[in-house]
Amino acid sequence: xxxxxxxxxxxxxxxxxxxxxxxxxxxxxxxxxxxxxxxxxxxxx
Amino acid sequence: xxxxxxxxxxxxxxxxxxxxxxxxxxxxxxxxxxxxxxxxxxxxxxxxxxxxxxxxxxxxxxxxxxxxxxxxxxxxxxxxxxxxxxxxxxxxxxxxxxxxxxxxxxxxxxxxxxxxxxxxxxxxxxxxxxxxxxxxxxxxxxxxxxxxxxxxxxxxxxxxxxxxxxxxxxxxxxxxxxxxxxxxxxxxxxxxxxxxxxxxxxxxxxxxxxxxxxxxxxxxxxxxxxxxxxxxxxxxxxxxxxxxxxxxxxxxxxxxxxxxxxxxxxxxxxxxxxxxxxxxxxxxxxxxxxxxxxxxxxxxxxxxxxxxxxxxxxxxxxxxxxxxxxxxxxxxxxxxxxxxxxxxxxxxxxxxxxxxxxxxxxxxxxxxxxxxxxxxxxxxxxxxxxxxxxxxxxxxxxxxxxxxxxxxxxxxxxxxxxxxxxxxxxxxxxxxxxxxxxxxxxxxxxxxxxxxxxxxxxxxxxxxxxxxxxxxxxxxxxxxxxxxxxxxxxxxxxxxxxxxxxxxxxxxxxxxxxxxxxxxxxxxxxxxxxxxxxxxxxxxxxxxxxxxxxxxxxxxxxxxxxxxxxxxxxxxxxxxxxxxxxxxxxxxxxxxxxxxxxxxxxxxxxxxxxxxxxxxxxxxxxxxxxxxxxxxxxxxxxxxxxxxxxxxxxxxxxxxxxxxxxxxxxxxxxxxxxxxxxxxxxxxxxxxxxxxxxxxxxxxxxxxxxxxxxxxxxxxxxxxxxxxxxxxxxxxxxxxxxxxxxxxxxxxxxxxxxxxxxxxxxxxxxxxxxxxxxxxxxxxxxxx
Amino acid sequence: xxxxxxxxxxxxxxxxxxxxxxxxxxxxxxxxxxxxxxxxxxxxxxxxxxxxxxxxxxxxxxxxxxxxxxxxxxxxxxxxxxxxxx
Numbered sequence: 005x006x007x008x009x010x011x012x013x014x015x016x017x018x019x020x021x022x023x024x025x026x027x028x029x030x031x032x033x034x035x036x037x038x039x040x041x042x043x044x045x046x047x048x049x
Numbered sequence: 050x051x052x053x054x055x056x057x058x059x060x061x062x063x064x065x066x067x068x069x070x071x072x073x074x075x076x077x078x079x080x081x082x083x084x085x086x087x088x089x090x091x092x093x094x095x096x097x098x099x100x101x102x103x104x105x106x107x108x109x110x111x112x113x114x115x116x117x118x119x120x121x122x123x124x125x126x127x128x129x130x131x132x133x134x135x136x137x138x139x140x141x142x143x144x145x146x147x148x149x150x151x152x153x154x155x156x157x158x159x160x161x162x163x164x165x166x167x168x169x170x171x172x173x174x175x176x177x178x179x180x181x182x183x184x185x186x187x188x189x190x191x192x193x194x195x196x197x198x199x200x201x202x203x204x205x206x207x208x209x210x211x212x213x214x215x216x217x218x219x220x221x222x223x224x225x226x227x228x229x230x231x232x233x234x235x236x237x238x239x240x241x242x243x244x245x246x247x248x249x250x251x252x253x254x255x256x257x258x259x260x261x262x263x264x265x266x267x268x269x270x271x272x273x274x275x276x277x278x279x280x281x282x283x284x285x286x287x288x289x290x291x292x293x294x295x296x297x298x299x300x301x302x303x304x305x306x307x308x309x310x311x312x313x314x315x316x317x318x319x320x321x322x323x324x325x326x327x328x329x330x331x332x333x334x335x336x337x338x339x340x341x342x343x344x345x346x347x348x349x350x351x352x353x354x355x356x357x358x359x360x361x362x363x364x365x366x367x368x369x370x371x372x373x374x375x376x377x378x379x380x381x382x383x384x385x386x387x388x389x390x391x392x393x394x395x396x397x398x399x400x401x402x403x404x405x406x407x408x409x410x411x412x413x414x415x416x417x418x419x420x421x422x423x424x425x426x427x428x429x430x431x432x433x434x435x436x437x438x439x440x441x442x443x444x445x446x447x448x449x450x451x452x453x454x455x456x457x458x459x460x461x462x463x464x465x466x467x468x469x470x471x472x473x474x475x476x477x478x479x480x481x482x483x484x485x486x487x488x489x490x491x492x493x494x495x496x497x498x499x500x501x502x503x504x505x506x507x508x509x510x511x512x513x514x515x516x517x518x519x520x521x522x523x524x525x526x527x528x529x530x531x532x533x534x535x536x537x538x539x540x541x542x543x544x545x546x547x548x549x550x551x552x553x554x555x556x557x558x559x560x561x562x563x564x565x566x567x568x569x570x571x572x573x574x575x576x577x578x579x580x581x582x583x584x585x586x587x588x589x590x591x592x593x594x595x596x597x598x599x600x601x602x603x604x605x606x607x608x609x610x611x612x613x614x615x616x617x618x619x620x621x622x623x624x625x626x627x628x629x630x631x632x633x634x635x636x637x638x639x640x641x642x643x644x645x646x647x648x649x650x651x652x653x654x655x656x657x658x659x660x661x662x663x664x665x666x667x668x669x670x671x672x673x674x675x676x677x678x679x680x681x682x683x684x685x686x687x688x689x690x691x692x693x694x695x696x697x698x699x700x701x702x703x704x705x706x707x708x709x710x711x712x713x714x715x716x717x718x719x720x721x722x723x724x725x726x727x728x729x730x731x732x733x734x735x736x737x738x739x740x741x742x743x744x745x746x747x748x749x750x751x752x753x754x755x756x757x758x759x760x761x762x763x764x765x766x767x768x769x770x771x772x773x774x775x776x777x778x779x780x781x782x783x784x785x786x787x788x789x790x791x792x793x794x795x796x797x798x799x800x801x802x803x804x805x806x807x808x809x810x811x812x813x814x815x816x817x818x819x820x821x822x823x824x825x826x827x828x829x830x831x832x833x
Numbered sequence: 834x835x836x837x838x839x840x841x842x843x844x845x846x847x848x849x850x851x852x853x854x855x856x857x858x859x860x861x862x863x864x865x866x867x868x869x870x871x872x873x874x875x876x877x878x879x880x881x882x883x884x885x886x887x888x889x890x891x892x893x894x895x896x897x898x899x900x901x902x903x904x905x906x907x908x909x910x911x912x913x914x915x916x917x918x919x
Contacts, residue, residue: 017776017787020745024794031891037881038896042903047836048873049900466861540869548868552876585876620883664868708875766882767890 075142076102076135090133098136105130127170129156131199146191155200155215163207195219197229204235208266211235217244224249231257239263242278253290255282260296271302275317282321289324309346313338315355319363330364332357335382350398354382396424399436416441419455428569429604430463433474442480450482450491460499468545472499472507490517497523505537508559519567526560532582545606548587549640549663555582555594561603573603579614586640586663587708593617593626598634608634611643621710621765623685625649630656639664650685652677652698661705672701674717679725679757695723695757703765710765719757725775726751748779748788770795834862836870845870846909846916847900851878851893856909856916 042049073092080088087108093101107128131154137147159169195218202213217229226247233240242260246253260278276297284290299314315338320331335356342349357363382400399422405415416439423434438455455476462469478495494513500506510525532538532553539553540546561575582594596614601607616628630645642661647654652675659670679695699717703710727749754777763769775790782788836853839845844863848854852871859867878892885892901910901919908919 017778017789018744018783020741020748020788020790022742022745022790022792024792031885031887031895034881034885034887034892034895035899037885038892038899041877041881042896042899045873045877048870048877049836464861466865544865544869547865548872551869551872585872585879587872587875590876590879708871764890766879766888768888 075145078145090130093132097139099134100137101132101134102130103132105133127158130154131156146193148192149194149196150192151196151198152200153198155197157200157202159202159204161204161206161211167204169202193220193222195221206235206237208237209235211238233262237264237266251286253282253284253286255292256280265303270306270308271300274299274301284323289322291323292321294319294321309343310340311343312341315339326367328366329362330366331362353403356382394424394426396422396432398422398424401440414441414443425463430468432461432463433458434461435459438475449479451480453478453480453493453495459502466544469543470541471502473502474499476512478512492516493521497525499525501537501542507542520565520571522562522564524560524562527558529556529558531556550584550586552590553582553584555584556580557582561600563603570604573600574609575600575603581617588661588663588705588710589619589621591616591619598632600634605636606634607636608632616645616647619647625654635662649674650677650679650681650697652696654701665705666707668705670703670705672703674699674701677717679719679723690728691726693723693725695719695725695754697757697759699759701761709767711763712761712765712769715759715761717759717761719754722753722755722777723757724751724753725749725757744782744788745790745792747782748790751779751781752788752790753777753780768795834866836866839863839866840904840908843907843909843918846911847897847904848910849894849897849901849912851896851900854911854916856911 076090077088088105089108090102090105093103105128106126108126130152133153134151135147136149136151141147157169159167161167197219198216200215202215204211204213212234214232214234215229217227220226224247227245229244229246231240231242231244240260240262242257242262244255244257246255248254257278257280260275260280262275262278264273276299278294278296280292280294282290282292295316295318297314298317300310300312302308302311315336317336318333320333322329322331332355335354337352337354339352340350355363382402399419401417401419403415403417405413419436419438419440421434422436423432424436425432435457436455437457438453440451440453442451443449453476455474455478458474459471460474461467461471474497476495476497478493478497480491480493482491492513492515495511497510497512498506499508499510506528507530508525508527510523512521512523514521530537530539532555534552534554538551539557540550557580558578559575560578561573563573564571577598577600579595579598583592584590584594594614594616596612598612598614599609601609611631611633614630614632616630618624618626619628625647628645628647631643633641633643635641640663642656642663645656645661653673655673655675657671657673659668661670662668675698677697679693679697682697683691683693697717697719699715701715701717702713703715704713705711727746752775754775756774756776758774760772760774761769771794773790773792775792776787778785778787836845840847843856844859845853845867846856852874853867855863855867874896875889878889878896881887881892882889897912901912904910904919906919909916910919911917
């Protein structure tokens, strides 16, 4: 009889944890946008 | 010698005896050539110096009276004189002239007819009645002076009998002068005063002072009294002259009359000029009239200053046959005391410049130019100030009894946190006197306009108000209002919307109505049509809002139950379109979204519990995601290289704190399973990645999952933590060895989405994972 | 009542969150003004966040820092540790 290779059902899955870190780089453009918005809307700022 | 005395005595005696006989014809002749016929008298005594007559009567003849008093016999004579003394000297007598005539207890009769003309038989004879021939006027009397004591003229007038009493002296020498004390007594008029008059050549001067008079005509609503009156007149001839009239005038309302004015008093100084039949009156200075009103009278002017309008005459009276009503043009500045109309209106009336004029068909037209004033409606918390306009009242005309043409009134909300911004109202209202009970019971109606102080029109409408019942109604429409970020903003018009909406663009129109009774607004409603409105609400920005909101009440603001509106787009990070929501507007402008649903990625997002109140500071609600198609969702997220199949559903509880939307542990799961594919960027990216990451990406290239669960927690537009859990395998990886992949993102997940839209492969961001040491790999060899 | 009046009268102050707050319990009028200002600011912040592909919080915090720095002397500010008068 030929040997049968039993691929055992793996009981343990591969555990993978991924942390996606979304840094907030300081945005120069946001800063400039804020300056113009503050300047143009005196009644709000 | 004795005989001589005897003879002269006898002659004198005879003369004395006969003198009356001699004198009678002279006196009769004297009377006749003065135009008096029918004179009868008995001569009491005649002396060289003086004669006295008694029982002088002047028969009433039918020629002049002509008013029915003349014909029958027993009519009372026109004139009776108790006693008359004539002084003369014989020479004068022979020339037909006497010195002085003293009349005592003179009784004269006359009549004042309905239209005010005075019939005095004696005078009419005197002043050139037919047949008199004399040129008329006292100057021609053959006397030097007349004295009258206790003369009474009995006048029959439409208002009952009146007696005019006269005492005084008439000097007819070269410069005729008269000094009389005059009195009138009767029901309608009583008067007393001293009059002096003088003539030199053609000049006539007349002065009256210590005049006291009272007039109480039934036509007038009260008694009119003049005190300390004085008149001064000067006339070069009969054709023209000038003069002044002054005195303290007082009006007192008769009891029982319904005129709200109880009393009015004021100092009067009038200048008069008379020429060719026109008497013109002028007010050299303003005279102040103080007024006392009934307490209940809502509009109480404390005093009115009557002034000539820019030096023009105040009135012109045409005397003589074409006598007409005076045309008055007087300006009055009313200073108003406290003023209230029940609790409806209080404040300060505007200044009134009143112009009273007689129009074509002799009706009186009173118009007042209004300016200033500050009227408050405490019930509604509204103030009208700086009024400018003209009120015209023509009480005489039935139908349109008056007009209010209000060119401007600044309307302001008195509340500390105003509901509406200051606006300018204007109106052209007509006042219709229904029936003949005058305009106070009439109806006001006409077009009304409301505009911004800068001029743009806000709303037009029509108002009707019934003065009798105090009920009224205003219906209005705004037409299409265009909102734009640099132009008109609803929260500028209605500050009550501040914090509810901002940065609004699009079109809306409001049509509504308000009805009120004496005690306030009784009903109100409106329909608001919205077309493609975009606005920033505290939770999110909404675009493409359209639909109709029915308001069952404007005061306070309230919708007629929940109203369905369409929400074109809401973008909490991923554009969600085609929403429909049930909205109610609550009492102080809160907009409450009761339930709403959006088609979302072939499935639905439904607000299942709680309500979103735009103003509440903390609120809880829950959204349910139903049958969301993973493939469509991923195309929505539009992240390069990411796709998949499956159906996602779950609960998304949200909490809104001060406008920030927090997702509190939302769980979405894809049952029963599906596929997720992510083809990462080029190979170089893989090299830098950690081994675990490589496996993950290989697995994700074609990951068949049994479990896909997504957990969201945190501020939606801030550091929203997202955890994706995948259980399954990639058949081409390790012969489909099961992989349990957990991806946690930190930082603003929405930013990830937005980056996706900004066009680079967000997940590649993972490259830098190792530096943060975020990757842990549990490598468990396959079982033994 | 304008924003600058309210600020100079100490009724409204700047916060690190990029929005205005109330050093003491605000009157209805002050709250209404503040609500309006905050929502107006939020609309601008949201525009910037979308245009620059960043999150609203980032823009808010940047604005907060900037507005506190630029606040004239005498204005109330609250950088998270309570109100103080600059």
